[in-house]
Amino acid sequence: MKLSIVATLYKSAPHLAEFHARASKAASLLAGDDYEIVLVNDGSPDNSLEIAVALTQSDPHTVVVDLSRNFGHHKAMMTGLAHSRGERVFLIDSDLEEEPEWLADFSGDMRRTGCDVVYGVQQRRRGGLLEASTGRLFYKLFRALTGINQPDNIVTARLMTRRYVNALLQHQERELNIGGLWVITGFQQLQRVVQKHSTSPTTYTVAAKFSHLVNAVTSFSSLPLVTTFYAGLLISVSAAGFIAFLTLRYFFIAAPPDGYTSLIASIWLFSGLIILFLGVQGIYIAKVFAEVKQRPYTIVRDVYGIEKNDRSPT
Structure with missing residues (x-):
């Protein structure tokens, strides 16, 4: 399979149909009919799962991985990557703040440079002064305390080769921070400046950012x-x-x-x-x-799609 598009679902119902349509169009332009869209339901409290399952019935390219509860964005993304099968994997959020159409530009950069990862960064972080200043502080402290050179204002959207995804999935932390894992996995990575949209107010509070910083630092540094x-x-x-x-x-x-x-x-x-x-x-x-304790970091309740019985994590 040439291409996998992986996205997580959490309160995604208002945007899911449009996301699927735009992602399908972007994928077909790049890979023809040889692609899949893997949607991971991370215990969404709305009807995102019902909408996604309906999409699998009308579109054979769509696969839904339904988690048994909410495990968190980072763990859901890793689960989606584990279920992907494409030689190229495009990871993106489903809330349309990141455009599925970026796939064409990311693919062009990958083809031109021969790199293994093309990822998006915002030139200017969206939000007000508090959002921007706390974001800058987070990245500065993370780099200072861990020695990991994670870029500022990185977004979820990234196009990856299969060998990079397989290497990323070798990390088996239970309390994982995917941003740091993206960096320490290595390979040649190229950043591309993007403009992230604002479709909904952020729920990422200062307290949540501090908690995320503590988890990130203690996951990567002594x-x-x-x-x-x-x-x-x-x-x-x-x-x-x-x-x-x-x-x-x-x-x-x-x-x-x-x-x-x-x-x-x-x-x-x-x-x-x-x-x-x-x-x-x-x-x-x-x-x-x-x-x-070696507990699984996610538990899959069900997988919906035409190839359900043949699909297992990579």
Whole structure:
């Protein structure tokens, strides 16, 4: 099969019919009749599944992978890639903020350069000042704390070769961050500037971004653990020096003044640091706990499509 288009569904009902029509047209222009559209229902609470299943009945190119519940966007994307069979795989969101027609331009770049991945980046992040500033901060902190050079304002849309997809699927993390995996999988990758549309208000809050940053950093770097060691060492050396100073002052200069303010402040400071460091270690322990259980990161309830019985994850 020449081409697979993979998209996830979550509250996608208003856009799904148009997305399917435009994706089908873009795919047929590039691959003729030799393509598939893989839609992964990530526990969508609306009628996205019913619409998608109806599409499989009218279009033999469409396959729907129905997950047993909502597992999250990144895990749903990996599941869709695992069910794809094309020599080229175009991953894209189904909400029409990213255009299916980008496929032609991405394919042209891949054909011209011989690269394995062409991915989209926004020249300017959509949204207001808060959205733009928190987005920039996320990427800067991620790069600083992990050493992984993930580009700013990257979007979901990307065209990949089969060998790259197979390599990507070798990662078996349970708590995965797909943006980092895209980078560390390697191969020759080319970015293309795109203009992402706004079809609905973002539900990605500042708290969600912070949680995503913590998960991303702890998934790819041990730097927070190393930092706690050096911070503890610095505090210990500073405390030892201060104790030596007080001892010398007591015996050779004068007794230090009585008072509890500095004592209480110190207790609060160091107690907070201890709890913070334990919390950092707890995050890593929780990740180890999740990994050693070896639970599947998604569970497929059903697969709809003409080749349902012949389809299994790659």
